[in-house]
Amino acid sequence: MRVISAQEVSGTLAWPALIERLANTFRQGVEAPPRHHHAMHRKDGEATMLIMPAWEQAGYIGMKMVNVFPQNANAGLPAISGLYILCEGQHGTPLACIDGGALTSWRTAAASALAARELSRQSASSLLVVGTGKLAPMLIEAHATVRPINKVRIWGRNPEKSAALAERFRDRFDCESVTDLETAVAEADIISCATLSTEPLIQGKWLQPGSHLDLVGAFRPSMRETDGRCLTRSEVFVDTYAGAKGEAGDLLQAMDEGALQESDLRAELAELLTGTKPGRSSDEAITVFKSVGASLEDLAAAIEVWEAREDKA
Template identity: 70%
Template sequence: MQVVSAAEVARYLTWEGLIKRLHTTFVNGVESPPRHHHAMYRPDGEATMLLMPAWETVGYIGVKMVNVFPQNAQHNLPAISGLYLLSEGKHGQPLACIDGSELTRRRTAAASALAAKALARQDAETLLVVGTGKLAPMVIEAHASVRPIKRVLVWGRSVEKAAAVANAYAERFDTQVVGNLQSAVAQADIVSCVTLSTEPLIKGEWLVPGTHVDLIGAFRPQMRETDAECLRRADVFVDTYAGAKGEAGDILQAIEEGAFRFEDIKADLAEVLLGARPGRTAEDTITLFKSVGASLEDLAAAIEVWEAINE
């Protein structure tokens, strides 16, 4: 069995290759049972273990184990860590143990970029990144691979961390640290949220026509990055219906508040990519993509790494 390091994942998972692989996997589909979600109560706060299996009907088999420790920010450590076990499909023999943290970062950003390719305006040039964790650089790179991003605004609770993200990309883009979210949202063509917030950060009244909102961070029902008005004003799309119904806090809390219905979701990503349902319908439409992560994305990324390394 081959061990694939984080550096190798970063090397072999190109944005073009990964986004193309995700597109194919969403269209073709895989078997992906609901992920196992286990709360773990630690001395310094609650953590989460996720187990995410998926397999092709004829082909690869995989499962990811992820530990989510929000309190790691206090120790300057990543909030998310894990590993992915990829097996061949004929006899079920393990092929590779792949660094799960880098795999997750890249497939998460790539899935949002794939959605933005279908939902964001083609001339989207300004990206607002809300959050400064390990995913922030990934969404910058991924979105820039599908849209002509020229300007990147970065907001974070820590000005120092926001500056670090902005400075890292200052040679490629016109970057700026922003302190006023309302003003920043008004300037953005794409708003990408990558936080572990449990309170709304983005308000619907701030959104301007034509904006695409990308929600990545809230992966549990009690978490959210937007208020209900954002969903009420937008055409809402999700990565999968099952994930949205079980874990998308932005959607579930808006439903509880009576401002949204599950039936108001326009489509999941597969339906848009297949052409079964439309994506963006007008230049001034506000679109919103809510992702909680899907095991098919991990399987697609793991296959892409494995085949790229062994081609």
């Protein structure tokens, strides 16, 4: 069994190929039982363990174990760490143990970009990233793969971090750190949020016609990045119905407030990609994509790492 480090994951994957791998896997489908979600209560705050299995009918088998420690920011460490075990499908023999944090970051950003490819206006050229964690630069890279992004704005609770991130991309984009979130939201074609917030950051009244809101962060019922009006004004899409209805705090809290009903969810990614259900209704519509992550995405990304690595060998 090969051990594949975070550096090898990043050195092997490429956004176009990974995004297309995800698209094909969503179209074809895999077996994906509900993920195990375990809260770990600690003196420094709550952490989360996730266990996510998936397998193809006649192909690979995989399982991810990931730990989410929001308090790691205080120690200068990534919030997400873990590992992925990829096995061959005929006999169940393990093939690789892959760094789970890197795999999660790549597949999460790729799924957001895939959704933006299906839902945002084709001419979308300005991107606002809300959050400055490990995922933020990857969201910039991934969205720029599927849309003609030339203007990037970055907002974070720590202005020094957002300024440093903006500096990294200034040679490629018109890229600036911002402190006025309301104005930045109003001026962006795509808004991508990747935070662990438990209070709304984005207000629905700020969203402009034609914009696309990508909600990556809040992956538990107690978390949210938007107020209810963001959803009442928008056409709402999700990565999977099961994940959205079970863990998407933005949606669940809006439902509790009466701002959203399950029937308001337009489609999950598989339905968009197979053409079973349509995407945005018009260029003036506001679209929202809410993801909490799916084991299908991890399996697809792990296969892409394994096969791309083998091709290079």
